[in-house]
Amino acid sequence: MNAVVLKKLTRLICELAVLFALFLFGSQLAAWSGWPIPGGVFGLALLLMLFASGLLKPAMLQAGAGWLMAEMLLFFIPALMSLLDYGSLLRDEGWRILLVIAVSTLLVMVVTAVTVELVCRWSLRHEP
Numbered sequence: 001m002n003a004v005v006l007k008k009l010t011r012l013i014c015e016l017a018v019l020f021a022l023f024l025f026g027s028q029l030a031a032w033s034g035w036p037i038p039g040g041v042f043g044l045a046l047l048l049m050l051f052a053s054g055l056l057k058p059a060m061l062q063a064g065a066g067w068l069m070a071e072m073l074l075f076f077i078p079a080l081m082s083l084l085d086y087g088s089l090l091r092d093e094g095w096r097i098l099l100v101i102a103v104s105t106l107l108v109m110v111v112t113a114v115t116v117e118l119v120c121r122w123s124l125r126h127e128p
Contacts, residue, residue, distance in 0.1 A: 008063070015064025022046050 026046055027039025050056035083090065090097070 012063045012067060015061045016067070018061060019047075019064055019068070 023040060023043040026041070026043025029042045029046075030037055030039040033042075047056075051058060
């Protein structure tokens with residue numbers, strides 16, 4: 001293994017360790033707070049605060065986050081396999097579940113688009 005590959009591998013492992021540490025710390029915060037918020041959400045909030053404060057730059061975690069995004073399908077396999085236990089529920093109520101998923105997805109997309117549009121217009125009005 002040459003030095004370039006070793007350097008890239010070391011960087012990837014370090015970035016994944018930072019992301020995992022944020023997740024673990026967020027999970028601990030969720031347990032301590034007693035709030036019904038998943039630890040991953042706390043971890044993402046911590047990551048956002050680190051980015052906003054400038055202590056951490058998004059480019060510093062690019063390789064680790066990119067690898068996790070590329071392998072994201074693997075994280076959904078256990079959830080998909082658990083659906084096999086609820087076959088009768090899906091046969092009876094599947095259309096309602098799909099309707100809720102479709103409507104909520106559409107709602108999230110519309111709200112996101114409107115929010116981005118409003119922020120862009122606001123930032124254009126307040127340019128120096």
